[in-house]
Amino acid sequence: MARKIRPDDEDPDIPFSRRWNVLVNALLVESSVKLVARVAMDYANYYDRDNGRVAGGNVYPGNELLARETGLSERSVRTAWAVLRGLDMAERTSTASYDPKTRKRTADEYQLMIPEGWEHLPILGPNSGRxxxxxxxxxxxxxxxxxxxxxxxxxxxxxxxxxxxxxxxxxxxxxxxxxxxxxxxxxxxxxxxxxxxxxxxxxxxxxxxxx
Structure with a gap:
């Protein structure tokens, strides 16, 4: 039987992305929140430390792009980010701004995290039973x-x-x-x-x- 992975598993061979998805799968929230969390991980650093990059960091696809990729409205994407921030699963490390040189608007940047006390979130058990x-x-x-x-x-x-x-x-x-x-x-x-x-x-x- 395969060993069950915990979100806080310290095995260096288990990438952050896998631990993140274990928590997201177990989390008892709306499907829109889970979907945004999953897709956001596609843009994040996968491993705990890779050439100085922190796992779960550098997430800045922008709400408009996430809305297209998830099929959700931008409002639903913003709400999903608000839930993830409120659960300490995401931290906004920089806010969107307008660059007059490129005449483009940058997106918010996020750091995805496994919060301390994740066991106390409303989540399924390790066996995902009813x-x-x-x-x-x-x-x-x-x-x-x-x-x-x-x-x-x-x-x-x-x-x-x-x-x-x-x-x-x-x-x-x-x-x-x-x-x-x-x-x-x-x-x-x-x-x-x-x-x-x-x-x-x-x-x-x-x-x-x-x-």
């Missing part, structure tokens, strides 16, 4: 989600990662999150909103597969 609903214990595939506020902070609807999706047909009953919430209220237990950081304990319970 999650088990905290309420009904049925297996389901978690749907990635993220949002970025005006200060660049990324947040997630964690309950969508802990409970199986509600039925599309409302006539088939309520979803597991609603039923779990009602049961908590009946038991006068702490509500989801008041759990604070403890919601991530439920996330890990639903994942049941730690790195």
């Amino acid at each position: 999650f088990r609903c905290v309420h009904c214990e049925c297996l389901f595939n978690p749907q990635g989600n993220s949002s970025v506020d005006s200060k660049g902070r990324v947040s997630f609807q964690v309950h969508r990662l802990c409970f199986c999706p509600p039925p599309r047909d409302k006539g088939k009953g309520e979803g597991c999150f609603s039923l779990w919430t009602q049961a908590r209220q009946a038991a006068e237990a702490t509500s989801w909103r008041d759990l604070g950081g403890d919601v991530w304990k439920l996330f890990r319970e639903a994942r049941d597969d730690d790195w």
